[in-house]
Amino acid sequence: MAGTAVSGRLTWRAATLAEARWETPxxxxxVLDVPDWPGHLPGQHVDVRLTAEDGYRAxxxxxxxxxxxxxxxxxxxxxxQRLDDGEVSPYLTDDxxxxxxxxxxxxxxxxxVWRSKSxxxxxxxxxxxxxVPLMAMxxxxxxxxxxxxxxxxxSVRTPEDALYADELRRRVRDDAGLDxxxxxxxKTPDGWPAPPKRLDVAAVNTYGWPxxxxxxxxxxxxxxFVETAADILVALGHEPRRIRTERFGGTS
Amino acid sequence: MSDRDSAPVEATTLDGNAMxxxxxxxxxxxxTVAQYKCAGCGHADAVATLMLWGAAGxxxxxxxxxxxxxxxxxxxxxRVFLDLQGCVRLEVPLxxx
Numbered sequence: 001m002a003g004t005a006v007s008g009r010l011t012w013r014a015a016t017l018a019e020a021r022w023e024t025p026x027x028x029x030x031v032l033d034v035p036d037w038p039g040h041l042p043g044q045h046v047d048v049r050l051t052a053e054d055g056y057r058a059x060x061x062x063x064x065x066x067x068x069x070x071x072x073x074x075x076x077x078x079x080x081q082r083l084d085d086g087e088v089s090p091y092l093t094d095d096x097x098x099x100x101x102x103x104x105x106x107x108x109x110x111x112x113v114w115r116s117k118s119x120x121x122x123x124x125x126x127x128x129x130x131x132v133p134l135m136a137m138x139x140x141x142x143x144x145x146x147x148x149x150x151x152x153x154x155s156v157r158t159p160e161d162a163l164y165a166d167e168l169r170r171r172v173r174d175d176a177g178l179d180x181x182x183x184x185x186x187k188t189p190d191g192w193p194a195p196p197k198r199l200d201v202a203a204v205n206t207y208g209w210p211x212x213x214x215x216x217x218x219x220x221x222x223x224x225f226v227e228t229a230a231d232i233l234v235a236l237g238h239e240p241r242r243i244r245t246e247r248f249g250g251t252s
Numbered sequence: 253m254s255d256r257d258s259a260p261v262e263a264t265t266l267d268g269n270a271m272x273x274x275x276x277x278x279x280x281x282x283x284t285v286a287q288y289k290c291a292g293c294g295h296a297d298a299v300a301t302l303m304l305w306g307a308a309g310x311x312x313x314x315x316x317x318x319x320x321x322x323x324x325x326x327x328x329x330x331r332v333f334l335d336l337q338g339c340v341r342l343e344v345p346l347x348x349x
């Protein structure tokens with residue numbers, strides 16, 4: 001019996017970097033080959049562990065960016081935003097090479113997930129690289145071929161900081177029922193009708209689903225973004241139990 | 253939660269979602285979806301919503317409502333200490349997925 005219990009434990013496994021691509025000058029997507037990966041739900045994350053030659057270890061959590069298709073033939077993709085004073089992210093963005101191995105465990109986290117069998121409309125609020133798990137939801141929705149209407153409001157400092165910008169543009173065109181609105185906090189694209197500003201009530205009210213539609217709301221970003229966005233949703237009348245939040249490190 | 257590469261001592265930037273791996277190492281179920289009830293103020297919500305402080309070696313999870321410590325996880329080389337004294341109750345959903 002002891003053996004049975006032990007075998008069920010979550011353990012670290014070696015993942016091999018199969019491919020990598022830059023999303024922005026400071027964010028890179030790692031496509032990982034993980035033997036016997038059980039699949040994952042959009043919104044779940046993995047823990048990554050790096051071990052230095054002297055045995056020092058650092059561990060971080062990263063959201064999975066890719067959807068896991070029902071065919072089972074998917075990839076585990078992580079999009080890493082480099083934090084210049086970070087202990088782990090500069091290695092993952094700049095140093096790790098195709099063919100290298102990193103230690104990983106997961107998928108974990110069953111709370112901040114979207115399930116394709118849910119029929120509710122969905123409002124996604126992303127701050128910076130908080131878009132990563134929300135992108136997994138958008139990709140999973142397309143893979144599942146489901147029709148729940150999705151609206152993403154994506155707050156970035158400048159147009160150059162937007163992850164997945166081309167793919168989002170393409171999906172807005174091709175994925176029926178997906179809308180995307182950008183909020184620029186420092187610099188807007190040329191010709192943008194408003195000056196830079198932070199996410200506010202007007203943006204959530206205009207570009208998110210109204211509370212009457214009882215949407216499921218997913219908010220991910222730095223703490224200040226998450227708290228502001230959640231407060232706005234509650235103030236607009238959204239039920240707190242329909243609001244799921246996830247905070248990550250970094251500055252706002 | 254795409255990037256949690258933060259220094260261990262700075263103001264909290266994470267939440268209970270980030271404990272999923274450490275807790276899943278100990279428990280057969282995903283404890284982050286469980287509802288805790290805070291011993292300090294009686295607030296109840298998902299463990300995922302707790303405010304998280306500290307790095308992977310030693311974590312303190314506080315109630316977002318009253319900021320009392322609800323849960324602590326400290327790792328030693330050969331064991332894990334889990335302190336639940338700030339948690340009156342854990343309600344764990346038993347679902348298949």
